[in-house]
Amino acid sequence: MDSFSLLLQGLETALQPMILLYALVGVVLGTAVGVLPGIGPALTVALLLPVTYGLDPAGSLIMFAGIYYGGMYGGSTTSILLNTPGESASIVTAIEGNQMARQGRGGPALATAAIGSFVAGLIATLLLAFLAPQVVKLALSLGPREYFALMVLAFVTVSATFGDSTLRGLTSLFIGLALACVGIDGLTGAARLTFGVPQLMDGIETTTLAVALFAIGEALGVAAMTGPADRLHRVTGRVSMTAQDWKRSWKAWLRGTFIGFPIGSMPAGGADVASFLSYATERKLTKHPEEFGHGAIEGVAGPEAANNAAAAGTLVPLLTLGLPTTATAAIMLAGFQQFGLQPGPLLFITNAELVWGLIASLLIANVMLVVLNLPLIGLWIKLLSIPRPWLYGGILLFATLGTIGVNPSPIELGMLILFGLMGYGMRLYGYPVAPVVVGLILGPMAEQQLRRALSIAQGDWQTLVSTPVSAILLTVSVLLIVVPMVLRLMGRGKVLAAVAGDTD
Amino acid sequence: MKHTFLGVAFAAALAVPAFAQDYTIMAPANPGGGWDGTARAMQEVMQAEGIAPSVEVINVPGAGGTVGLAQFVADSAGDPTKLIVGGYVMVGAILTNASPVTLADVTPIARLTGDTQAIVVPAASDIQTLGDLVEKLKADPGAVSWAGGSAGGTDHITVGLLAKAAGVDPTKINYVAFSGGGEAMAAILGNQVTAGVSSVGEFAEQVKAGTMRLLAVSSAERMPGIDAPTIKEAGFDVVVQNWRMIAAAPGLSDEQKAKVAADIEKLNASAGWTSMLETKGWANTYLAGAAFDTQLAADIATTETVLRDIGLVK
Numbered sequence: 001m002d003s004f005s006l007l008l009q010g011l012e013t014a015l016q017p018m019i020l021l022y023a024l025v026g027v028v029l030g031t032a033v034g035v036l037p038g039i040g041p042a043l044t045v046a047l048l049l050p051v052t053y054g055l056d057p058a059g060s061l062i063m064f065a066g067i068y069y070g071g072m073y074g075g076s077t078t079s080i081l082l083n084t085p086g087e088s089a090s091i092v093t094a095i096e097g098n099q100m101a102r103q104g105r106g107g108p109a110l111a112t113a114a115i116g117s118f119v120a121g122l123i124a125t126l127l128l129a130f131l132a133p134q135v136v137k138l139a140l141s142l143g144p145r146e147y148f149a150l151m152v153l154a155f156v157t158v159s160a161t162f163g164d165s166t167l168r169g170l171t172s173l174f175i176g177l178a179l180a181c182v183g184i185d186g187l188t189g190a191a192r193l194t195f196g197v198p199q200l201m202d203g204i205e206t207t208t209l210a211v212a213l214f215a216i217g218e219a220l221g222v223a224a225m226t227g228p229a230d231r232l233h234r235v236t237g238r239v240s241m242t243a244q245d246w247k248r249s250w251k252a253w254l255r256g257t258f259i260g261f262p263i264g265s266m267p268a269g270g271a272d273v274a275s276f277l278s279y280a281t282e283r284k285l286t287k288h289p290e291e292f293g294h295g296a297i298e299g300v301a302g303p304e305a306a307n308n309a310a311a312a313g314t315l316v317p318l319l320t321l322g323l324p325t326t327a328t329a330a331i332m333l334a335g336f337q338q339f340g341l342q343p344g345p346l347l348f349i350t351n352a353e354l355v356w357g358l359i360a361s362l363l364i365a366n367v368m369l370v371v372l373n374l375p376l377i378g379l380w381i382k383l384l385s386i387p388r389p390w391l392y393g394g395i396l397l398f399a400t401l402g403t404i405g406v407n408p409s410p411i412e413l414g415m416l417i418l419f420g421l422m423g424y425g426m427r428l429y430g431y432p433v434a435p436v437v438v439g440l441i442l443g444p445m446a447e448q449q450l451r452r453a454l455s456i457a458q459g460d461w462q463t464l465v466s467t468p469v470s471a472i473l474l475t476v477s478v479l480l481i482v483v484p485m486v487l488r489l490m491g492r493g494k495v496l497a498a499v500a501g502d503t504d
Numbered sequence: 505m506k507h508t509f510l511g512v513a514f515a516a517a518l519a520v521p522a523f524a525q526d527y528t529i530m531a532p533a534n535p536g537g538g539w540d541g542t543a544r545a546m547q548e549v550m551q552a553e554g555i556a557p558s559v560e561v562i563n564v565p566g567a568g569g570t571v572g573l574a575q576f577v578a579d580s581a582g583d584p585t586k587l588i589v590g591g592y593v594m595v596g597a598i599l600t601n602a603s604p605v606t607l608a609d610v611t612p613i614a615r616l617t618g619d620t621q622a623i624v625v626p627a628a629s630d631i632q633t634l635g636d637l638v639e640k641l642k643a644d645p646g647a648v649s650w651a652g653g654s655a656g657g658t659d660h661i662t663v664g665l666l667a668k669a670a671g672v673d674p675t676k677i678n679y680v681a682f683s684g685g686g687e688a689m690a691a692i693l694g695n696q697v698t699a700g701v702s703s704v705g706e707f708a709e710q711v712k713a714g715t716m717r718l719l720a721v722s723s724a725e726r727m728p729g730i731d732a733p734t735i736k737e738a739g740f741d742v743v744v745q746n747w748r749m750i751a752a753a754p755g756l757s758d759e760q761k762a763k764v765a766a767d768i769e770k771l772n773a774s775a776g777w778t779s780m781l782e783t784k785g786w787a788n789t790y791l792a793g794a795a796f797d798t799q800l801a802a803d804i805a806t807t808e809t810v811l812r813d814i815g816l817v818k
Contacts, residue, residue, distance in 0.1 A: 144691070199571055324686045327534065407564075407565065409575070
C-alpha cells in the first residue's frame, strides 16, 4: 500500500502541465530518433543531458523516460514500412511487419506494434514498480553459465528467423558469426581480424550492419528491379486492426511482455535477445504457421511488446542496484548524478520521491506515446505513397546520415556501403539477412559468457550444467533439436510440418 | 520523414552551440562514459566561466580511445583550438593495441581528475582483509577469479600490480573481463566471482548498503570518508590512479601551448569547476607542466612493464 500511495504521489507530480510538456517533447524526440536508422536513444539522451541541467529533476527525468520509451517504439515504424530497422531490437519486427506492409496491411501492423508497446510498457512498468526488489534478486543469481545457456537457447530458437531454407539460414547465421569475430577479444584484449584498421578494433557496429543489410540492400534491390515500379506497398485494406487482428495480437502482447521484462532485467540480457525469443515463441505457438514469413501479425505483436517490456526491465537493476546494463541506462545514471543522486541499493529508500516520480513518468510517457502514435499511423503509411525513387533516395540519405552521425569516419561509411552491397547480393540469391545480424549480436555474447564461465570454474566444463537454471535451459535447447528429428524418423512428418512451419 | 529531420535538427541545435568555437574537445569514447563526461563538464564550465565563448564536444569512440587519438593527431596538427580528453586507460590501450599513434604525438596539458581503485569481495565471502585475499591468491592463483572492466584496462592493471607485489606470477591471475561496470558489479553481487576491482565511486553505494566488503583502496593515502586501508598499508607496494587528462594538438608553438595551459589553469581555479567536481564526485588531481610530464612518463613505463608481465603486451 505504501508503494501505491507513493506511486499516486509521483503521478500527481507528473501530471502538471509543464511536466506533461516535457514528456511530450521527450516522446516526440525519442520517436524521431528511433525512426532514424543508426541514431539510438542513448545518443539522444546524451546530447540532451546538458540541456536538462537547467530543468528541475522531475522535468528532466520525464524527458529521459519519454526519449527512452519513444526510441524503443520509433524503431518499429521504419522496420514495418520500409524494412529498415532503426534499432537492433526492431530487427525481427521487420521480418513479418514489412511483409504485412507489402500486402497493404501496414496500418494494422503499426497499430499492433503501438498498442503492444503500450500494453507491454504499462504492465512492465507496474512490474517494475511492485516487483523490482524480488526480480533483481533472481537476476543476480544468474551468472555467466546461465547466460551462456540462455544464448544457446536463443541460437536454437533463432532458426525461426531463417525463412524458407534452413541451409540458407545457417549460411547467413555463420556469416554473422564470422563478422562477430572482428575486433578486440573482450577477455584477452587481443585484436582479431582487424587487419591493422583501428576502426575495426571495436568490432562491427550492429546498427551499421543492420542498416546496411536492410536499408541499403533494400534500396539497391528496388533500384535494380526492372520494369515499371509496382505499387506493392500501397494500403489496400483498412488502416485499423480487425477483430481477427485483435484476437491474434493480445496473447502475443502478453507473452512478449513476460518474455521481455525478465530478460531486460538480467544484467546481460537485452531488448534484442528478448525480441528474438519472443518471435521464436510466437512462431512455435501460432495457429497460422503458414503465414509466418509472409506477414503474420503475431510476429509483429510479440517482439514489439517484448522489446518495450525489456526497456522497462533494464530499469530494474538500475533503480534497485545502480547497475546500468545498457548504454541508455548508463547515461540515465549520469542524469541521476547531476541531481546529486547516487543510484544504488539504497536509492529506493533515500530518494523514494524521485524514483516514484520516474516510474510515474514512465507511465505517462507510455500513454502519451500511444496517444501520439495511433493517429499518426495514417500519416506514416502515406510515406509509402511517396514515389519510390524519392522514398528510397530519402532512406539512403537518412541511413548514411545516421551512421555518420554516430561514428564519423570514412571507414564506417565504407563498411555501410560494403555490407549494403552484400545485402543486395543476399537478397538476389534468396538468402535471409536477419540471421546475419542475429549472429553478430548473439555470437559475442555466447562466446564471452562461455569463456567467463569456464574461466571462473578454471576450465571445468561441468560448470555449464551445474546449476538448475543452466541445466534446464540447455536441456530445453537439446530437446528442441532432438524432438523434431525423432518425430521425423518416426515418420510423423505431418506433425513436424505443423510444429516447425516451412523450415525445410 | 520531415518530422524525423526536424526532430534531429532540434536535438542537434539544442546540444551544439551555433558557431564561434573557441575550443573543440574530442571525447574519444561513446557518450555517457568518463571521458565524455569530462569533456562535457569542461564544456559547461568553460562557457559559464567565460573562459571560452563557445566549446564544442565531439565523440569519436573506439578501442580504448586510440581511434579518436589517431584521428585527432591526423586532423588537428598545429590547431590550438583543438583539445582531446584522455586518461590512464588510453596508456594501456595504446600498448595492447600496438597503436601507431601514442601520447608522444599530442601535447599533454594537464591531469584534471582521477579515480581511486577499490578491491571488494561479496558480503557473503569469508575473506575479511586484503591479506586473506592475497593468501588465497598465493595458494592457488587460478582459484581467485577477479571481475573488472576490459582486458588491459586500469582494473586489470591493478590486479596485475597487486599479484606482482605479492610475489604471485601475474600471468597466472584469473581475471574475468566484463563489458561495462554494471555487468561486473552484477557478477560480484551475485557471488559469481571471488573479488572485484573498479573505481571507489562505483562501489561506494554497495559498500554503504552492506552488499559488498571494501578490502582496500589504491590511493597513496587513506581516503576521507572511506573506511578501508590503502593497498600500501596492507603491505603491498601498489598505488594506482585512474586519471583523466586534457591534451592539445601536436605541432603547437610555445605561445600557443602556453595559452591553452593558461585557459586550463583558469578552468581548474574556477569556482564552477570545483562545484562541478563535487557534483560528479570526482577528485581534483590537477597536475600540469613539467611535473605532469614526469608523472606521465613514469605511468607509461609502469604500465608497459605490468602489461608485459600479465602477458598482454609481447
